[in-house]
Each structure stands twice: as C-alpha cells, then as structure tokens.
Amino acid sequence: MLGPEIQRLSRKHRHTIADFAKQCGFTQKHVREVFDRGLDNQNAVRDWLEAILPRKAVVHQPVTSLAATEPLASTPYTFDDFWQVHRALVAGALPYSEYQSSFVRLLASEDAIVSELKTRFQAPKLVSIAKRLGCWDANRSTKDENAAHIYRKMTASFLLDGTVSYSMGERYEDAVIKKVQAVTPKEYEAALERWEIAAAEEKKSLSNPETFLEFRTFLHSKSEAHLTDEQLCRYDALHATMTRDRRAAARPTTVAAFQSEELSGYAFQIKQGYHDKRQCPVWIVSLSTRVEPATFDELNRKAKMLGGWFSSFKKSDAGFQFLSEDNANRFAALLSGDVDRSEVLAERKERKELTAAERLHELADSLAARAEETIAQSENSLQNTVRRADIQAGVRGRAFAEAALSRTMHSIAEALSRNEANYLDGIRHITHIETLDTLLRLSRWARIREVRREESESHYAHGRRVEQIEGEPISFADIRFVEYPYPWIHKRLLDELVHQCRSKNGVKQSADRMRKRLAREKDDFVTFRADHDIESLEDFLSRAKGAGLDVERVDGALQKYRRLQRAGITDIHELRSGLREYLHYRAEARGDDPVKIAERELIGKRLPGFFPTPKPVIERMLEIAKIESHHRVLEPSCGKADIVDAIVSQHPGIDLHAIEVNRTLSDVLSAKGYEVEFGDFVEHRSRYDRIVMNPPFENGQDIEHIRHAYELLSPGGCLVSVMSEGPFFRSDKKSSEFREWLEEVGAEVEQLPDDAFTGAEAFRETSVRTRLVTIVKEGCA
Numbered sequence: 001m002l003g004p005e006i007q008r009l010s011r012k013h014r015h016t017i018a019d020f021a022k023q024c025g026f027t028q029k030h031v032r033e034v035f036d037r038g039l040d041n042q043n044a045v046r047d048w049l050e051a052i053l054p055r056k057a058v059v060h061q062p063v064t065s066l067a068a069t070e071p072l073a074s075t076p077y078t079f080d081d082f083w084q085v086h087r088a089l090v091a092g093a094l095p096y097s098e099y100q101s102s103f104v105r106l107l108a109s110e111d112a113i114v115s116e117l118k119t120r121f122q123a124p125k126l127v128s129i130a131k132r133l134g135c136w137d138a139n140r141s142t143k144d145e146n147a148a149h150i151y152r153k154m155t156a157s158f159l160l161d162g163t164v165s166y167s168m169g170e171r172y173e174d175a176v177i178k179k180v181q182a183v184t185p186k187e188y189e190a191a192l193e194r195w196e197i198a199a200a201e202e203k204k205s206l207s208n209p210e211t212f213l214e215f216r217t218f219l220h221s222k223s224e225a226h227l228t229d230e231q232l233c234r235y236d237a238l239h240a241t242m243t244r245d246r247r248a249a250a251r252p253t254t255v256a257a258f259q260s261e262e263l264s265g266y267a268f269q270i271k272q273g274y275h276d277k278r279q280c281p282v283w284i285v286s287l288s289t290r291v292e293p294a295t296f297d298e299l300n301r302k303a304k305m306l307g308g309w310f311s312s313f314k315k316s317d318a319g320f321q322f323l324s325e326d327n328a329n330r331f332a333a334l335l336s337g338d339v340d341r342s343e344v345l346a347e348r349k350e351r352k353e354l355t356a357a358e359r360l361h362e363l364a365d366s367l368a369a370r371a372e373e374t375i376a377q378s379e380n381s382l383q384n385t386v387r388r389a390d391i392q393a394g395v396r397g398r399a400f401a402e403a404a405l406s407r408t409m410h411s412i413a414e415a416l417s418r419n420e421a422n423y424l425d426g427i428r429h430i431t432h433i434e435t436l437d438t439l440l441r442l443s444r445w446a447r448i449r450e451v452r453r454e455e456s457e458s459h460y461a462h463g464r465r466v467e468q469i470e471g472e473p474i475s476f477a478d479i480r481f482v483e484y485p486y487p488w489i490h491k492r493l494l495d496e497l498v499h500q501c502r503s504k505n506g507v508k509q510s511a512d513r514m515r516k517r518l519a520r521e522k523d524d525f526v527t528f529r530a531d532h533d534i535e536s537l538e539d540f541l542s543r544a545k546g547a548g549l550d551v552e553r554v555d556g557a558l559q560k561y562r563r564l565q566r567a568g569i570t571d572i573h574e575l576r577s578g579l580r581e582y583l584h585y586r587a588e589a590r591g592d593d594p595v596k597i598a599e600r601e602l603i604g605k606r607l608p609g610f611f612p613t614p615k616p617v618i619e620r621m622l623e624i625a626k627i628e629s630h631h632r633v634l635e636p637s638c639g640k641a642d643i644v645d646a647i648v649s650q651h652p653g654i655d656l657h658a659i660e661v662n663r664t665l666s667d668v669l670s671a672k673g674y675e676v677e678f679g680d681f682v683e684h685r686s687r688y689d690r691i692v693m694n695p696p697f698e699n700g701q702d703i704e705h706i707r708h709a710y711e712l713l714s715p716g717g718c719l720v721s722v723m724s725e726g727p728f729f730r731s732d733k734k735s736s737e738f739r740e741w742l743e744e745v746g747a748e749v750e751q752l753p754d755d756a757f758t759g760a761e762a763f764r765e766t767s768v769r770t771r772l773v774t775i776v777k778e779g780c781a
Contacts, residue, residue, distance in 0.1 A: 077102075077109035079116055082154050089158075092192045092199075096185045103158045103180050110151055117147040126150070133157075155180075160191035212238045229476045233580060239573035240423060255305050255330075255339045260295040268332040272325075273317045283328035286319035306331050307344050350419065356428045357417040363430055364409035367402050374399040384765055393592065400589045407587035408433060415585065423578040424585075426568025435485075435563045436582050439575070440474050443482035450481060473588065479579045484572045485560035487528045487537060493554050494518055494526060500549055507543035514540050534561070594671040607662060609696025612639050613722060614761040617752065617772075618646045621692055624774050625720045629654055631689035636681040636709060637661075640668045640763070643692055659684060681705060687714045697724040697768065703738045706773060710745065715779025722752075725769040748774045 085102045088094040094102075106113075117126060126146040130138035133153035138146050155173065156164070158180045166175030205217035209227075215235045224232060266288075273284045285308075291299070300310050303320040306327045312318040322328040330339045378396045383389040409430065415421040427433065448466055455465070495518060501511035513536060518526065528534045538558070541551045564570070569578050613621075621643070627633060629651050635643050638658040647656060658676045660669065669676045677684070681695075682704060691713060695705035702723040709719050727735045728749070742749070750772040758765045 077105040077113065079113055079120070082106065082113075086154075086157055090195070092196055096188045099158070099188060100181070100183075103155075106155060106158075107177065113154070114147045114151050117150055118143060160187065210234070212242065224480075229480060232480055232576070233476060236573045236576045236580075240571075240577040243571060243574060244568075251345070253340060253342045253345065255302050255334060255341050257337045257339075258298060258302070258334050260292075260298055262291055262295045263335060266335060268335070270325075270328050270332060273314075273321070275321070280323065282321045282323060283325045284317050284319045284321050285328050285331055286317075302334060303331055305344075306339070306341055307348060349425075353416040353419065353421070353425060357413040360409045360413035360416070360427075360430075364406040364413065367409070367430075368406035371399040371403040371406065375403075384762070396592060397589075400591050404587045404589040405430070405433065405437070408437075408585055411585035411587070412582075421581070423569070423574060423581050424567075426566070428567065429563075432563055432567045433582075435560050435567075436579060437586070438560070439482055439485065440478070440579060440582070440586075443478045443480075443579075444469070444474055446481035446483065447478050474583070476580060476583070479576050479583075482572075482576060482579060484575055485564065487534060487558045487561055489526050489528075489554055489557045491518060491521055491524055491526050497544060497549065497551065497554060501540075501544050501547065504544075504547040504549070507540070507547050510536075510540040510543050534558075607664060609698050609701070610639055610662065610665075610764065611694075611757060611766050611768075612642050612763040613694045614757060614759075614763075615642070615646075616761060617722065617756055618643055621720045621722070621772065622646055622650065624772070625690050625692050625718055627651060627654070627690050627692075631655070632687070632714075633657070633690045633692065634686070634688040634709070634712065635659070636684065636691065636693050636705065637695045638669070638674075638676060639694070640665055641672055641674055641676075642763075643694065644674060645672070647692070657686070657688070682708050684708075684712070686712060688712055689714050689717045691717070691719045691721075693720075694722040697726070700727070700734055703727055703734060706775075707738070707741065710775055710777065713775075713777040715777055717777045719773075719775040719777070721773050722770055723773055725771060728771065742773070742775075745775050745777075750774070 081102075085094060085098070089099065117129075121129065123143045123146075126143055127138045127141075130141070130146045130149050130153075133150060135141070135146065135149040135153060138149065141149065152173065155176050156162075159176060160183060164172070164175045164179050166172060201214075202217055205214035206221060209215045209218040209231060212235075215231075215238065218227070224235075227235065268285045269288065271284050271286070273282050274280075275282045285303075299320065303309065303322075306322065307324075308320050308322040308327060308331060310319070311321050320328075320331060322331065327344060330341070330344075333339050375396055378392045378399070381388075381392055383392050412421065412424060412427055412433065416425065416427070421427070448469055451465060451469065494514065498511045498515050498518065501507045502515075504511075517533075517536070528537050541555050541558075545551045545555075564575065567578075569575050627647060627650070632655045633647060635641075635647070635656070635658045638644050638660045641658065644656065644658050647654065658669075658674060659681050660666075660676050660678055661680055663678055666676075666678070691709045693705065693709060695702045702721070706719070706721050706723060709721065713719055727738050729735075752770045752772060754767075754769055756770055758767065
C-alpha cells in the first residue's frame with residue numbers, strides 16, 4: 001500500500017499529483033498519462049500510482065516530504081551513455097548495481113533521449129540505427145516513429161534473454177520494465193555466464209567453424225569469400241548431406257496397409273514361377289477372385305512400391321510378381337498392417353546404380369574406340385600445309401577430349417558399381433558428365449574474371465597471374481567460383497513468346513502470368529531461381545510448345561539445370577561437393593605429343609634447305625651404314641632429328657653427336673630430349689666411326705658437307721649421305737672435281753626413286769631428284 005504522505009497527496013488536485021510525479025523522476029509522458037486516463041477520483045489515482053511507482057524505485061523508500069525526495073534517476077542519460085553501458089553489458093563487465101541503476105536512468109530520460117535522437121541525427125541515419133537495433137520496418141516509419149522505436153529497443157536491450165511476454169491490455173514497455181526490475185543478482189550472474197559461453201562459441205565459429213551451426217554463425221557475420229577452400233569444402237559437404245538426408249526422409253520408408261474394404265478377410269496365394277525374358281525365378285502373389293478397379297489400383301501401386309508388378313502374360317501365372325520371396329511376403333502382409341520397405345529402397349538404389357554403371361561402361365568403350373579410330377585416321381592423313389595441319393590438330397583435339405571423357409566415365413561407373421559415389425550417385429548419362437565438365441571450365445573463367453576485377457590490367461603482375469592460372473590444372477580453388485546453372489533467359493525472347501501465346505487457346509493464362517513476371521524485371525536477362533518460378537516457366541513452355549510454337553531457343557536455357565536436377569544435384573552446395581568428387585574421377589585430355597606439336601609449328605615456316613628425310617630413305621641409309629653399339633656416330637645436319645630417332649631406336653645409349661645450324665628447330669629437338677650442338681658443321685672437328693647425313697642442297701652445300709664429313713671419318717669408318725642429282729651432271733668445276741673425288745675414294749652411288757621426298761612420308765615435299773652416296777674410308781678401325 002502507499003505511504004501516508006502519498007495518500008495525503010492523492011486527495012489533492014490532480015495537478016498536485018502531476019507535480020509530485022515530476023519530482024519523483026517521471027517523464028512528461030507519464031504525466032500526460034495521468035491526464036489521459038482521466039484519474040479524477042482518489043481510488044483511481046492510488047491504483048495508478050501503485051502500478052507505476054515500483055518501477056521508479058520510490059515505493060521501496062519511505063518518503064517524508066516532497067522537498068527531501070531525491071530520485072535515483074535524476075542523473076542525465078544520453079544516447080552515447082547507452083552504447084557505453086550496452087557494450088559493457090554484452091562484454092559481461094557491467095556490475096549488477098550499475099545494470100539496475102542504468103535502466104532506471106534510461107527510463108527517466110525517455111523524452112531527453114528521443115529529443116536528442118531527432119535533433120542529433122538526420123532521418124536516414126535514424127533509419128540505419130533503428131535497423132541495427134532490429135526495427136525492420138524503419139524504412140516505412142517517420143522520423144518521430146523511428147526515434148520512439150529506438151528508445152523502445154534500448155529498453156528491451158536490458159532483457160537478459162531478449163524475450164518478454166505480457167497479457168492482453170498490458171503494455172509492452174510495462175512488461176519490459178517489470179521483467180528487468182525483477183532480475184535478481186543470481187539470475188544476472190547466470191546470464192553473464194551464458195553470454196560468456198556463447199561469446200566463446202561465437203569466437204570459435206568465426207575463427208575455425210567445423211559444425212553446420214558454426215558455419216551458419218560465421219556466414220551471419222561474414223561471407224563465403226572469407227572461408228578457406230578447405231572450410232568451404234566442409235561447409236558444402238555438411239549442407240549437401242543435410243539436404244540429401246532431408247530428401248531421403250521425405251521418401252516414405254513404409255507402405256501402409258490396404259485400405260480397401262473389399263480386401264478385408266481376403267487371402268493371397270504365393271507360388272514360385274519363372275520369368276522367361278529375364279531368365280530368373282519370380283514369386284507370384286495371385287488373387288483368388290476379381291476385384292474392383294479402385295482396389296486393383298491400390299494393389300498395383302503398393303506392389304510397385306515393393307518392387308513388384310502385375311503380369312497376366314501367362315494365364316496360369318497371372319498375379320503380382322516379385323523378384324524375391326521376401327518382397328512377395330511383404331506384399332501379402334499388407335492385409336494385416338503396415339510394412340517397412342527400407343531394404344527394398346536400398347536394393348532399388350543399388351540396382352539402379354549397377355544398371356547405370358553397366359550403361360556408362362558400354363558408352364565409354366564405344367566412345368574410346370571411336371576416338372582411337374579418329375586419331376589413327378588423322379595421323380595418317382596428309383598434313384603438309386598449315387591449313388591441313390591445323391584441321392587435323394582440331395580433329396585430334398576433339399578425339400583426345402572424347403578419349404578423356406571415356407576414361408572419366410569408366411571411373412565414375414566403377415564408383416557407382418562399388419557404391420562409392422557420394423554426390424555423383426545420380427549420374428546416369430554422358431550428358432550429366434559433360435555438364436559437370438562444362439561447369440568446371442566456366443568456374444575457371446569466373447576465377448580469372450575475378451582476378452581481373454581485383455587487379456587492374458596495368459598491374460605489373462596481372463598478366464603473369466592470369467597466365468599462371470590458365471596453365472594450372474582445374475582445382476578446388478576454381479570450384480568456389482562455380483555458379484548453379486539456373487535458367488537465364490534474354491527478356492526479349494520471352495516477351496516475343498508471350499506475345500505469340502496471347503492468342504493461343506490453352507496458354508493464355510500461363511502467358512499472362514509470365515507477362516506479369518517479366519514486368520517486374522528491369523535487366524535484359526531474367527534469372528529464374530525459386531522452385532515455383534521455374535515450375536511456372538516450364539509450365540508456360542510446355543503449353544506454348546503444345547500450341548505449336550517454337551520454344552527451342554528459350555527451352556535450351558533450362559538444359560543444364562534439368563540435367564543437374566535429374567542427376568540429384570539440386571543446389572549450389574551439392575554442385576560444389578559433386579564437382580570436388582568429380583575431380584577425383586576426371587581424366588585430363590592427353591593431347592598431341594609435344595614433339596608433334598613442335599613439328600606442326602614448323603609447317604609453313606621459311607627454312608632454307610630443310611627437307612626432313614622420309615622414313616623409307618632413313619631405313620635404307622641405316623641398312624647401308626651397319627651401325628653397331630660401340631660406334632661413335634655423327635648426324636651433322638639433324639634438322640628435326642628423324643635420322644637421330646631411328647639410330648637411337650635401334651641402338652639405345654649409343655655415342656651419338658648431332659649438329660644443327662638452324663635454331664628455329666630447337667623446340668622440336670628439346671621436345672625430343674636431345675642435346676644438339678648448334679653451329680656450322682664445316683667448322684666442326686672430331687672423329688667418328690659412322691656419319692649418316694642429309695645435308696642442305698642449296699649452292700652446292702651438299703658437296704662441301706660430304707667432303708668435310710669424310711675428313712672426320714676414322715679409318716675404316718663409313719659415311720652415308722643423301723645428296724641432290726645436280727653434282728652428277730653439272731659441268732662446273734666444283735661438280736667435276738667432286739665426281740673425280742668420289743672415284744678416288746671409292747664411293748658407291750645409289751639412285752633414289754623420283755618420289756622419295758614426296759607423298760605422305762615426306763614432312764616437306766620436294767621434287768628434286770636425289771641419290772645416296774656411301775663412302776668407306778680406307779684403313780683399319
């Protein structure tokens with residue numbers, strides 16, 4: 001009850017009551033409430049004072065006189081004071097006494113704080129502060145309303161558990177005040193301990209999230225971009241697993257008992273039969289009498305749920321057939337109650353994966369055989385011009401990609417057959433794998449675009465970093481940039497299709513819904529992400545196609561999305577998890593041999609005197625040379641090392657020295673792994689047992705090279721060289737002397753076929769007639 005002093009005051013005029021309320025620290029709002037409530041009689045004033053005075057800490061003190069009363073809330077309180085107290089409260093550094101006194105001061109300063117907010121901050125800033133405190137409708141509120149909302153949230157921030165309940169007719173503010181002032185020191189300490197534990201958990205979540213809830217806490221404060229590749233991998237795996245578990249839980253694992261009254265008291269007969277087409281035994285559940293169509297539909301539906309089917313192909317074996325006796329017994333047990341079908345679902349999943357694995361193996365074998373055939377045909381085709389070489393390189397490139405795809409399909413099929421595929425267990429077709437491969441490549445380009453966005457192209461390391469990324473194999477670092485292929489369609493195409501459908505029966509309503517959907521879009525491209533949105537799009541396209549309209553261009557935008565959905569990859573987390581698993585099975589395209597690539601670069605280049613020796617000519621030269629493993633051999637004009645290749649192939653590890661004057665050929669020679677001396681052969685000095693060569697023909701160089709090579713031969717050594725026809729019929733002094741010299745050294749000359757340097761065996765064709773010259777130097781080796 002109120003004290004005698006308050007009872008005495010309450011009998012006075014209501015203005016005296018208002019003055020007393022002000023002196024006790026009440027705000028102008030509470031004074032207005034006295035007048036608004038129309039408190040004209042003594043009982044009403046007393047009841048109101050008893051309701052509100054406890055929250056001002058006045059009732060708990062004996063009041064002797066108005067002049068002597070000093071309210072606890074007389075100290076001014078500002079918005080900055082609130083934030084300082086709030087930070088201390090959240091940090092657990094605010095003593096209980098200050099917690100209660102700060103709340104009293106806040107209540108006493110309502111008008112001052114609201115006024116400060118309106119004068120200190122502009123309207124947009126107030127909206128921002130209100131949103132920060134949890135006022136989500138701040139954008140639609142006035143400045144005065146937002147200031148009042150902020151003050152209301154300030155008082156609510158003193159709630160230790162953040163919640164408050166109040167009854168009908170009670171104000172929210174009164175309920176908050178009542179709950180805060182009822183907090184005991186013990187309850188306050190317990191709340192601080194809970195906050196400390198929660199703060200430690202949040203700190204751990206922000207530094208090293210491991211569980212799904214920790215990742216959600218992390219992402220509430222930061223973004224996926226702040227997760228490392230390993231953390232993102234774990235988060236995706238947790239999210240994908242949860243999604244798949246939810247889908248599995250939505251699939252009923254029990255079959256309800258038969259509901260048809262016709263089956264009450266019914267009995268099934270089970271017998272064993274044989275399936276001629278499948279060549280396996282079956283168990284047949286036969287009906288004793290005919291049943292109504294509705295009853296048969298229920299029987300048929302639930303038989304399928306248990307892996308069975310109805311067959312009347314053989315009149316004697318007509319009934320519901322099952323591949324196992326257990327499933328037949330489960331079906332019969334539905335007459336008495338529900339039946340668990342978990343084993344049936346597991347068997348069905350395993351059977352589907354085995355079937356998919358077999359089909360993928362068959363497709364992979366066919367693809368590999370086709371790729372090998374294409375590569376063989378391409379390598380045997382004529383590629384003596386730049387255009388022909390480039391065309392065949394493209395043909396082989398596609399074939400190498402198909403060969404890699406076939407190896408990938410074999411790997412995934414093996415994983416399916418062993419039940420080891422986690423996120424790729426829905427792969428059924430080659431198009432599913434091609435879609436994953438396409439998305440991987442797109443993620444690589446998305447990563448490069450991000451690098452270009454972060455770094456200016458003028459940055460000194462920009463180009464080098466992009467080239468480095470392009471040269472790296474696709475990895476987990478690229479997968480974080482992948483985007484789920486939601487349908488992404490040009491608005492103009494949809495507008496045109498909608499316009500065409502407005503006069504077509506059966507599609508008008510769907511077209512009108514799509515028109516309204518497009519009216520909300522401002523961009524040139526429309527992306528459909530929500531399930532209901534995509535269902536509406538597919539319904540519209542299906543109806544438009546049924547009306548005879550061409551929807552191919554629009555329908556193509558759903559291709560990747562549909563493939564992933566059918567493969568059981570339904571969101572970005574399952575996609576990223578699936579791509580990481582796919583990387584383990586993905587085979588890289590091998591491509592052309594580096595030597596062939598380097599050789600192809602030579603086609604069309606201006607290389608004087610460069611006419612590589614065809615394989616048949618090389619075989620004849622080595623047959624004549626009779627090289628043995630202990631010989632020291634020289635190839636003084638090795639070109640792209642065709643003769644060297646043949647010698648090394650026949651005599652691995654032989655002491656072989658090669659010389660080439662043209663450094664343009666260094667890429668080919670390096671690709672083959674040869675250490676070649678680059679320089680002019682006529683300046684070379686050494687001794688060799690065998691010299692096999694195809695010197696340049698221009699300006700009589702073949703004469704000079706052969707005579708110099710003879711000087712390098714050891715006694716008993718053998719020189720075999722290709723040379724042009726010219727020195728054998730020209731009448732100039734150099735040619736005449738060379739023919740005389742050949743006779744002196746006992747050279748043997750063999751005419752080569754006119755087409756020796758033409759045809760498919762010739763890398764670069766020439767119509768020049770050629771001969772083989774063989775010289776054995778006198779003396780003992």
